[in-house]
Amino acid sequence: MPTLTLHLHLPDSLDLSAKEVTMLLATRLYEQGKLSLGQAAELAGYSKRTFMELLGDYGVSVFNYPAEDIARDAANA
Structure with a gap:
């Protein structure tokens, strides 16, 4: 996977560490389906198990699975 270096200038009032910002990004990209669970865990710097717990x-x-897909799968079962 290609890498991208990104520099963010966030207000000090947010009081977020670099680790927290990385976790926020990883969770959002996972939630949107842009990263797999393993990719998001790697980005956040955690094992899959720890990432799942967090x-x-x-x-x-x-379970990042759209409700429509669950309904369709149930109907096809």
Whole structure:
């Protein structure tokens, strides 16, 4: 996967560490389906298991599966 170096200038009032910002980015990209669970965990610097455990703290479900797909799968079962 190609890498991109990004420099962000965030207000000090946010009081976020670089690790927290990286985790926010990883969870959002995972939630949007742009990264797999493994890719997001790697970006955040965690194992898959730890990343999965932390997702709930960010309001993101481990089961990133659209409701329409679940309904279709149930109908086809």
